Amino acid sequence: MANKKNIVVEINPEIREALVEMGAVDAYKCYQCGKCASVCPWFQVGTYEFLVFRFPLETVLGLIASSEDKDDLAREVDKIYRCVGCEACVDQCPLGVKMPHILRSARRILVDFGSYPENLKSVVQKIRNVGNPLGEPREKRADWAEEIGVKDYSEEMEILYFACCLPSYDTRLKNVAKATAFLLKRAGVSFGILGAKESCCGEAIRRVGAESVYQETARSNIGNFKESGVKKVLVSSPHCYVTFQKEYPDLGGEFDAVHSTEFFWKCIEQGKILPKKSFGKKVVYHDPCTLGRQSGIYDAPRNILGSIPDLELLEVEDFSRNLSLCCGAGSGALWIDWPKGERMADIRIKQLVDTGADVIAVACPYCLQMFEETVKAMNLNVQVMDVSEILFESLGEDEVR
Amino acid sequence: MDLIVCIKRVPQTAEAEVRVDSSGKDIVKDRLTFDMNEADTYALEAAILLKEKFGGTITAISLGVADAEDTLRIALAKGADSAVRIKAEDFGELDGFKTAALLKEVIKDIKFDAIFTGCMATDDSYYQVGPVLAEMLGVPHATLVSKVEVSEEKVRVNRELEGGLIEHLEMSLPAVFAVQTGINEPRYASLIAIRRAAGKEIKILGKEDIPVETKTNSTLEELFVPPVGKRAEILTGSADEVAARTAGIIKEKGLI
Amino acid sequence: MANILAVVEHRQGAVRDITYELLTFGRKLAEKTDGKLTGVLLGHNVDNLTDNLKKHVHRLIVADHDVFKDFNGDVYQQALADIIKKENPFLTLIGNTAFGIDFCPSLATHLGVPFTTDCIDAEIADSGIRVTRQLYDGKMDTHMKLSESPSYMLTMRSGTCPAEEGNLSAEMQKIESPITTQPSYKKFIEYIEAAVGDVDITKADVLVGVGRGIKEQANLSMVEDFAKAIGGVVACSRPIVDANWLPKDRQVGSSGKTVKPKLYIAVGISGAFQHIAGMKNADTIIAINKDSNAPIFNEADYGIVDDLFKVLPALKSKIMELKK
Structure with a gap:
């Protein structure tokens, strides 16, 4: 076994304690099954290695953002800020490990020391x-x-x-x-x-x-x-x-x-709002992570769209409802500019457009902002609208005042 | 090499709304965030790069109120070995000159090869501390420094001049370098370093430790919002209307 | 009677613009109290510079020595210390430039003279000096009174007092250089021209200057498209260079290039004085910024207070229409 390398890891219990104190307690629960990694949007992006299942272990060992090398550390901090908090991992985790909370605990320490992106x-x-x-x-x-x-x-x-x-x-x-x-x-x-x-x-x-x-x-x-x-x-x-x-x-x-x-x-159900004008377009609904997975509101937006005359409601096959892919704007990511080829919105837009929709409906300002920008950048012939905007358009002429 | 970095904690005003407070001599600070003065972050990084190369120590010094200790702790986490706060609250009104005079009283008892400061602070825009401190300590200085390269006894120093020109100097140590922004990439602090920094003692010096009479060169009489100059003719309307008018103006000037 | 001394700033054979601004300002200040303005020119083989300078001062002191061939702040400090001690002026004026700030603070400290830096105005008040300065990223002005003294020193920000034509004919006084060698601890070696890339922004007729407001590097391509449509070149303010989004040779401002294009379109530039200093002489300035209080609107001829991401594409298409 002459050429077997020893892996020596310096464990930092102090870091572990600091992280746990800041809210990373879930790290102890994880047994690294790896299910989270398969639903993490970075896995679908595919061009950036983001091994989400490793964060709990790294937390327990106290290895998060621990490099003494300037460039390595910059990469580690960048990684910590790659989590968009979509909670796709939380949704799939058999033990309900709140991965974003683990990373947030590191962020809190970094923020206190001004060591986070400008x-x-x-x-x-x-x-x-x-x-x-x-x-x-x-x-x-x-x-x-x-x-x-x-x-x-x-x-x-x-x-x-x-x-x-x-x-x-x-x-x-x-x-x-x-x-x-x-x-x-x-x-x-x-x-x-x-x-x-x-x-x-x-x-x-x-x-x-x-x-x-x-x-x-x-x-x-x-x-x-x-x-x-x-x-x-x-x-x-x-x-x-x-x-x-x-x-x-x-x-x-x-x-x-x-x-x-x-x-x-509810207003529609109670007859307080009456969508009666024909919309005449194919609409695909994108579940915002924070509304769907995190708040369990999947049906209300679909029901609204379904109640609008002449609106064909489409779904992204396989990546809908709790499996919806994040637009990439959460947890501060709206203000971070990742390199071309590493953007979730590009992937998600493709999924949405491939349904053949004329309109992408969202129910979150972040998603709207991200998709508008992406559609513009990609020169796509598709409209991005909030569900409320579509509903408003479907009110009869006499009702719009 | 034994290095000293002078650091100031300043309100971040570049992108903020700034208002005069009721005294008429200060700004309202409760809605502002504070951080290390921008140029000082580059000064600190320049010192850390030298320490990485040649070994030695870095002492970070800040003249400020208690909050400045947070900023000193950041310096400790990034690579400073020790930190000193001079209690600003003990010394009344300050300007660049008096700041340098107080720093000198502390630094004169420390052995150093080089002192790094930012070339200016964004709050009071003085450009004074580095060169005045050097003069008081009797060592040479350079301002607007964009590069410090140490080899043997010689130090190659670049200064950034107007018009994109660089002034290349040769200096000897000890010396004071007032550093320009953008000259390196300030680093993050690692969690380990942050933990270590959290436990370090910051030496605090007040009036009783620095029993000298220092005076400012100037007294602030009032603060006021700058009067507006020749205002542009503001074009109003939708983006399309404004664009059409602007295109018309550009065409009138014969530029299309 | 306030006698004023002003230090002539020159580099590579040419007097710099700040000098005439200082001399105009200094002469007005001196004449208000029946005082005289004296210029100090330290240089080597600078006879060709003196004719014009003499029109702006009452007296011109010239020390010609090869130690002044290039700039060394320490050499200036030693020579000026000697001259100021002899001349004993009420006020010494120096530009707040890479030149002036390298020696003024230490020189004044050495002489024990109250001083301050980066002034945008100064007046003689109650037998002392009151200055106007800018604080907090240029968002506040302040009046400051200098401590009472028989002599003062100030550095003045460039661009705050427009230079006027001179009509004096000063007597010239040549003096022995008080210093003859560079100190061993600080030696000038050379000037290095920043590498010029593929474009020279100082030669372009139309410049599109971008600043912080473009938010992301990815948005630069939109600005480049626009510049191309209008036949211009993209320049920028300092934060863009600091972020490594554009090379240094595209930077307009006091630490970058000074430009004088026929048209300067400032896009998402708030207008820090350092940037203004580099572009204020453009024939026509159009500023697009969503902050109506941005200082750039004080320099621009036309202003558009709106989102640049909406205005720029619209303007591009209008320009394309007009081109057809």
Whole structure:
């Protein structure tokens, strides 16, 4: 056995303890069956090695982001920020190991020491400074609403509409906020917005690892919700949805969050909204990770689309519902630019377009943003729309005011 | 080589909204994030690269309030061996000159081959600390340094001049180098290094340790938002309308 | 009566623009108090530079020696220390350039003279000096008073006082160089021209300058397409070079190239003064930026406050239409 090499690994219990302290406790559960790796979007991308099943072991051994070599370390940090938090692995794991939490624990330590990508630093800075990742002024947050006469929220209203950042500021995504507001009006719901008092829900920066700025931002929202007497919050973004549902309660913010697709499907069922105009296009629905896998909302968006006259609803065979492939924007990845050939959106768009659809329907601002950009870059003849936009278009002429 | 890096913790204002506070002499800081001054990150990396090559130690020094210790800890995690904070809260109003004077009081008792500073800080934009410190310590300096290459006794130094020109100098050590941004790729800190840094002691020096009278060269009287200059004619309308008008303007100038 | 001394900045046989800005500024300041402006030219074989300089100052001191052939901050510091001690000016003005900041702070410290750097304005007030400076990435201005002293020193940012034609005819005073050799610890070796790549942005008529606002390297191709459509070349601000998205020879600004194209389209550039310094002399400047407060709009002739990702493709297609 002369040429058998010894593998000597320096184990760092200190790192393990630090990671576990930061939330990586699931690492102990994993027995490395490897099922996670087969559903990880990086496996489908295929050009970047991301052995997700190794993170728990590396955590237990204290080997995460441990290289003393500058370039190796840069690659390791890059890897830690490759996880998009889609939770395809969590969905498949026989033991329910929360892989993104393991990586997030490392991110938290790195963020505290400024050792994370500059693009993400800038996002954290802007959210702290002006409450949105785009660095846009607070005063402009409600511009989209002013244009169509949406009121400020007051206590007697039924619903607070929380558009969050992209639909508040981005020229394309403002249309989602506007469609949502029109639909709420159509359904006769009393609703308002918080305008300049609204801050980012904080989901992305929490997943980036910027825990203290997340908590500060979340507390500011919770304080404003309470002060305004908010009970029920309607959101367009599934990222806001999971944050309000599952994470704000830890900070004392108990509000009833509802995603627009759930709410509008109920409105259709109750006859408050009547989709009657023919849509006349083939539509494929993309399940956003955070709405589907992470929130279990698969049917409401499909039901809405199915209720629209002359809309042919298509599915991506094999990669639908809980097996939907991530657009690649979660956990801060929206602001990271991976090299060409290593982009999840490119793969997912191909799957979606191959169905023969004219329109890709999404129910998440991140997916919309990613797919719009990808469709443009690839010069594809396909439209990307939010479910709320499609529903709005299907209202009869007499109903659109 | 024994190296010293001077580091400043500054508010990150490049992409932020900045407002004057009620005193009229400072900005509102509670919505800003703070980090190591950009040029200082390159200064630190330049020192770490030299230490990797020649061995030795790096001492990081920062004049700042208690939060500056977070920034010093980052320096420790990236490769500094020891860290010193000079308590800014003990010394009143500061400018580049007084900062250098206080740094000098600490550095004069430390053996060093080279001192690295950023060429300027983004908060007060002085370009002073490096050269003033060098003068006070009686050692040569170079500013806007884009390269420091040490071999034998000679040090090859490049300075970045206007117009893309480089000034190539030969210097001897000890010396002070005020480093320009973009000259290397600042590294991340590894989790192991972060853990080690977390346990390290940061030496804190205050008025009683530095019993000298230092004065600023200047006193800040007021802060105000810069007046707008000649404003551009802002073209308004949809992207298409604006594009059509702009194309028209370009054509008028004979450029199409 | 405030007598002012201004240090002439020159390189490779030519006086640099900052010098005439300093001299214009210094002369106005001196004349307000019936003082005189003295220029100091340290150089070698610089007779050809003096004629024009003499029009801008009341007196020109010239030290001609081969130690001044090229720039060495330490040599300047030693020579100027000697001259300033003899001249005893109320104020010494130096450019806030790679030249000035290499010796002003240490020179003033050596002389024990209150000084400050990177001023955009200065006035004589209450027998002292009050300056205007910019802080926090240029987002704040400040007024600062220098500590009381018989003598002061300032570096002035370039581009803050436009140079005017001179109409004086100064007497020239040649002096012995106070220094004759470079110190052993700091020796000038050579100037190195940054490698010129495939394009020379200083020669282009149309430049499309990109900045931080393009967000990702991948978006550069869109800007390149646009530049191609308009027959221009892509240039950039410093952050783009720092990120390694474009080579250094495409950088416009005080640490990059100074350009004077017929048309400069600033795309996603906020307009840090370092960048402005390199492009403000373009014939026509069009700025596209979604931040209406971006300083670039103070320099531009036309501004578009909108998302560059929407405007640029639209502008490209309009230009293609006009070309047909």
